[in-house]
Amino acid sequence: MESLSLCRSSSSSILKLQKTIHKNPPNSLQIPVSLSCRLHGNQISSLVYSMASKTPLKPHFSLPILVGFLSSSALPSFASELGDPSGPVSGKINIESILLAIDDFFNKNPFFVAGCAFIYLVVLPLVEEYVKKYKYISAINAFRKLEDDSTAQLLDIRDEKSVNYLGSPNLRILSKEVAQIPYTEADEDRFLKNVMAKFADPKNTVVCILDNLDGNSIKVAELLFKNGFKEAYAIRGGMRGKKGWQDIQQALLPPSVHVYPKKKAKKSQKVNSVSNQPDADQYAITPEN
Template sequence: MSSPEPGKVNLEAVLVSVDEFFNKNPFFVAGCTFIWLVVVPLTKQYLSKCKFIPAIDAFRKLRDDPSAQLLDIRENKTLASLASPNLSFLNKDTVQLHFTAENEDRFVKEVLEKFPNPANTVICVLDNFDGNSLKAAELLYKKGFKEAYAIRDGVMGKKGWLAIQETLLPPSVHISSKKKKKVKISRGFGVNGAVDQVEDKKEGSSSTNAPILESQTMDHELTESMPHAKVGSHSSSPYPNV
């Protein structure tokens, strides 16, 4: 058998070496095969159906996919001041269920009550930012939801729902703050006695000038309704005026 020429690869020797390696390390080869054929595809599938998505992509999914639903996991006091997106024009309702790591079991139970067919439901999870949204999405995906996405930057993040809604989202799904109303009581006087009027004013409206203007108006009406009479001045002198 002639020796191989310098600079050329002996293919036969390489194949023999590989075969010997496989024979000596069968478990290593089986492990690599399992990872390549099973783990990698499952990981790709998992990452494609449970991941962060931008707010605009979440809106498009909610708009275009009838099975897509929005789940707002913010706490109630935050929802009281900053409402959830209104999806009524899509014939959908935003579900509000607070999520923490301590109440996972109760959270899953309540979500399944709202969405009894998880295998055919796509969930988009919304938080203040994105601290818990991915945890909630992963938990729901493991519990059988078809797809579960966490909205990146949530409501208040740099590229969250509030940041993009003026330029990228229709007005009907804009998030608006809920301002509290306060009651202003103004009093004016009429001919038949005191009259109290109660008006609802939005926060930030002027409330100092209204009572003054109303009082001036009432005084003017009283002056006009009284008959004109000559009123003499009383002197402190004991002698009558001449």
């Protein structure tokens, strides 16, 4: 009986709404609040179907009528269903919540975050630089390596003109000879072939590369290491640069490995030879009276 009365009330409500629509023009259509309040969620579908099938309204008037009706106070149950938090959870990732969680973690653990940043930015690069088998080395450390390591050798990659002006260090004090092999980037294969011919056992050889400055020494160090040398070091400053071999030799290196320009040496020898000649006045013949 209750369902029968509910159906009757629903049909009567729909008829009243249809009469209201027929009486009022589409532009001024208003749904009585008293009528809309008596409608329940289970009557919405029948009402919408009736409006769509029996109401002689133009299509462009149908959408505003339905929107106005659905947004009225007749749909509290629908609104509660749409806002029900117990519904199915969306599968999309909430980026904002993730960022908030990360920010909250940083705020709660500042020392941990600072420690991780220090390790990543400072410690790891230092360890990598220390472990790396080809890198820059100071001139004094290069000499110490040549002195302490029997497998360490000195490779002079300067061109012939530079070597003629400023010769290679003399390593007789270490019972070693300097390998002079000019490097040109355009003929890298030939350079590598000459180096391999000079050093018979590259996998057990530590090579220190000497250039005029820092120019090509690090390139050669990487090239030789990748082609089988045990270790390869580029002497920082080279021969003539700041803190290079010639710059530190007076203070840090033994005199036997000092390097001086050859032109200057020839000039000094010429001056010494002239000074050692006897004075012409000493052997001048004085006429007899």
